[in-house]
Amino acid sequence: MRMTLVSMLAVALLAGCICCFSLTRIERATVEIDGMRMEVLELIDADRPHEARERLRGMAEAWSRWEQELAVLVPHDMLHEIAGLIIEGDANLEAGDLDDFNRSMAMLGEAIRHLYEEERPQLNNIL
Amino acid sequence: MTSILIRAIILYFLLVVTMRAMGKRQLGQFQPYEFVMVMLIANLVATPMSDVSTPLLHGVLPVAALYIVHALITLLSLRSDRLRALISGKPSVIISRGVIQQKELKRLCLTVSDLMEGLRMAGILDPAEAGTAVMEANGTITAFPDSRRRPPTAEEMNLAPGYEGMPMILIMDGRVQIHNLTTAQLEEKWLDRTLADRGTDRKNVFLCSIDTQGRMTLQDREGNIMQFQAIAAGEVKW
Numbered sequence: 112m113r114m115t116l117v118s119m120l121a122v123a124l125l126a127g128c129i130c131c132f133s134l135t136r137i138e139r140a141t142v143e144i145d146g147m148r149m150e151v152l153e154l155i156d157a158d159r160p161h162e163a164r165e166r167l168r169g170m171a172e173a174w175s176r177w178e179q180e181l182a183v184l185v186p187h188d189m190l191h192e193i194a195g196l197i198i199e200g201d202a203n204l205e206a207g208d209l210d211d212f213n214r215s216m217a218m219l220g221e222a223i224r225h226l227y228e229e230e231r232p233q234l235n236n237i238l
Numbered sequence: 239m240t241s242i243l244i245r246a247i248i249l250y251f252l253l254v255v256t257m258r259a260m261g262k263r264q265l266g267q268f269q270p271y272e273f274v275m276v277m278l279i280a281n282l283v284a285t286p287m288s289d290v291s292t293p294l295l296h297g298v299l300p301v302a303a304l305y306i307v308h309a310l311i312t313l314l315s316l317r318s319d320r321l322r323a324l325i326s327g328k329p330s331v332i333i334s335r336g337v338i339q340q341k342e343l344k345r346l347c348l349t350v351s352d353l354m355e356g357l358r359m360a361g362i363l364d365p366a367e368a369g370t371a372v373m374e375a376n377g378t379i380t381a382f383p384d385s386r387r388r389p390p391t392a393e394e395m396n397l398a399p400g401y402e403g404m405p406m407i408l409i410m411d412g413r414v415q416i417h418n419l420t421t422a423q424l425e426e427k428w429l430d431r432t433l434a435d436r437g438t439d440r441k442n443v444f445l446c447s448i449d450t451q452g453r454m455t456l457q458d459r460e461g462n463i464m465q466f467q468a469i470a471a472g473e474v475k476w
Contacts (some may be wrong), residue, residue, distance in 0.1 A: 112316060118259060119309035126302045129295065187291035 133184045133228055140177040141227040142191070144170060148219055151200075155209070164204055171197045185226065193222050245290070249283040249297055254307050266454070269326045269376050273419055301313050326375045333371035336384055363475035364394050368384045400471060401450050421449065432468055450474050 147170040154163035174197055178190050200215035231238065256279065268276065268323075279301055286297035315322040332342050332353060343353065354365065356379025356436035362368050392399045406418045408429060419426065433439055433446075438458050446456040454468035 112313065115309050116313060119306055119313070122309075123306050124308070126299055129299060133295075183293055184295060185293065186296075233333050 137230045141223045144174055145223045167201050189226055246287045249287050258302055271311055271325055275304050329375055330373045332373050333368050336369055403450040405447045405449040407447045409440055409443045412441045413438055421476055
């Protein structure tokens with residue numbers, strides 16, 4: 112009985128730690144990437160497309176690093192979707208297509224938000 | 239492909255550890271909440287086992303959650319009879335004093351055919367021979383013959399057969415079971431000597447056991463079986 116109690120508490124503690132770790136890492140990743148996304152949009156609004164592209168490339172690299180870690184915690188299609196939208200945004204910016212670029216950035220923001228919302232322990236996700 | 243292979247192995251061991259941690263009962267007769275757990279576990283690990291894009295943790299954590307809930311229910315059931323009755327149910331007597339309890343059968347939605355099947359599985363062919371039958375909480379039927387129709391016990395015949403406990407397996411497939419030998423407080427030298435007296439040795443023995451009456455049974459690799467009194471019944475120490 113004691114062994115069962117101890118093992119139950121140990122497993123519960125470990126599971127709790129994994130859940131907390133997952134939530135904090137995903138939150139940090141999404142805050143960082145979304146912050147960079149907003150910076151890119153501000154640079155575009157300030158008519159500084161060259162710097163915006165540099166920032167976008169930095170975002171792609173940052174996301175590439177985060178992807179390695181988040182692959183253990185999140186389904187890969189969500190990660191690939193975000194990566195795809197960053198690349199799409201870069202391509203649209205390079206082509207000078209601001210409408211498509213804005214659309215890509217909007218969808219990227221939504222995908223990042225969705226990634227975080229899926230991880231949060233909330234009633235929508237439980238039900 | 240390699241990833242799927244490795245994930246399957248990891249999840250397999252996870253399941254083995256989890257089922258082992260749940261206890262021996264799960265391998266035999268399930269209580270309802272245990273049955274649910276086993277069914278769920280199989281489904282939970284199926285997707286991460288075969289789909290590399292699903293994180294392994296998406297299989298591990300739900301299994302851990304089920305284990306926690308199962309352990310909690312088990313612990314609380316040990317402490318509370320009411321909770322145990324609520325979760326696992328209570329056994330129901332369906333034959334009492336040789337009389338089939340029709341109301342109980344109806345309450346349990348059991349047909350007479352189900353009852354007959356349960357009796358046969360308990361080794362009772364003729365329902366008239368059943369003295370008591372119980373439907374256990376896990377759905378199995380256990381039945382006992384009427385006292386007039388079962389073989390007499392040694393006590394009823396004023397016999398004293400002595401204690402009948404677990405026989406100790408001393409050699410399995412040529413390998414001495416040191417733990418059992420120690421439990422029986424016997425020595426390897428004594429074992430080797432006993433085997434030598436019988437014209438064999440440990441390597442040539444397929445199975446060797448000793449019962450609580452001190453009788454040794456051994457089968458060698460040629461299929462020869464020997465039974466003899468190895469130690470006096472009074473010298474048996476387990």
